[in-house]
Amino acid sequence: MPSDLSPIDKAKFVAAKQATQYVQDGMKVGLGTGSTAAWLVKCLGEMVEKDGLKIKGVPTSTRTAELARDVGIEVISLDEAKWLDLTIDGADEFDGNLNLIKGGGGALLQEKIVATASDQMIVIADAAKNVETLGNFPLPIEVIPFGWQTTKTLVEETLIGMDVLGRKVSLRMNGEAPYYTDEGNHILDLHLNRIGNARQLSLILNQIPGVVENGLFIDICDIVIIGFGDGRVEVRDINEGSVEEGRIDFLETDNLFADLND
Numbered sequence: 001m002p003s004d005l006s007p008i009d010k011a012k013f014v015a016a017k018q019a020t021q022y023v024q025d026g027m028k029v030g031l032g033t034g035s036t037a038a039w040l041v042k043c044l045g046e047m048v049e050k051d052g053l054k055i056k057g058v059p060t061s062t063r064t065a066e067l068a069r070d071v072g073i074e075v076i077s078l079d080e081a082k083w084l085d086l087t088i089d090g091a092d093e094f095d096g097n098l099n100l101i102k103g104g105g106g107a108l109l110q111e112k113i114v115a116t117a118s119d120q121m122i123v124i125a126d127a128a129k130n131v132e133t134l135g136n137f138p139l140p141i142e143v144i145p146f147g148w149q150t151t152k153t154l155v156e157e158t159l160i161g162m163d164v165l166g167r168k169v170s171l172r173m174n175g176e177a178p179y180y181t182d183e184g185n186h187i188l189d190l191h192l193n194r195i196g197n198a199r200q201l202s203l204i205l206n207q208i209p210g211v212v213e214n215g216l217f218i219d220i221c222d223i224v225i226i227g228f229g230d231g232r233v234e235v236r237d238i239n240e241g242s243v244e245e246g247r248i249d250f251l252e253t254d255n256l257f258a259d260l261n262d
């Protein structure tokens with residue numbers, strides 16, 4: 001077993017590896033963004049190269065598009081694909097109803113569009129992302145740069161009437177400058193600590209002029225695959241209401257793991 005990887009990275013890897021079992025020849029697959037999704041893309045690239053897996057990938061960011069091409073996955077746009085069989089992505093938090101906070105990596109807009117245009121969305125995550133109530137992770141919202149400070153004020157005023165614990169709103173930065181998304185927008189991070197009614201908050205935030213989308217994914221995710229640092233995986237399926245457990249043996253995957261870690 002590679003010793004230089006943290007238990008969290010191993011957990012992300014086993015969740016991603018388990019998710020590849022849902023990918024079949026001929027599928028159009030949405031490819032998420034972030035460190036866990038990057039493991040998935042690398043695993044799928046390995047399957048394309050070594051097993052001749054034939055898939056078309058729709059990436060959710062320029063970062064993922066580059067990685068997917070690098071590992072040999074055929075990349076198409078969502079407009080070319082029109083509809084997807086499956087999207088696999090990471091998350092910043094998920095709750096017992098498989099509702100999510102996403103957008104820690106700034107790609108929430110494309111991620112939500114792509115996941116919504118899929119028959120099935122699978123989230124891959126380490127166990128630390130599992131929460132009872134969403135909101136400890138700051139909720140990202142994507143806003144257009146025009147008048148963003150006014151939009152921020154409107155968001156702050158809106159939060160006064162909401163069932164949340166914190167109300168601090170900060171502009172995401174990239175060093176000294178504001179962060180820009182792939183669509184040329186900014187991100188406001190909402191430090192809410194606890195979101196009492198995520199469905200209501202999501203609907204209300206999206207009504208504010210200047211807000212393009214928020215990082216709450218409500219009723220979008222079907223399955224969460226949770227990875228643990230010792231190789232265990234747990235699969236939660238919202239439709240089946242089931243929980244399955246398994247294990248990925250690091251000894252069996254050691255070579256792949258080492259290759260992918262290059």
Ligand SMILES: O=C(CO)[C@H](O)[C@H](O)COP(=O)(O)O
Pocket residue numbers: 032033034035036037089090091092101102103104105106107108111
């Ligand atoms: O939503 C996302 C990017 O916008 C990511 O999926 C989320 O931030 C989780 O990232 P990681 O897998 O690196 O923990």
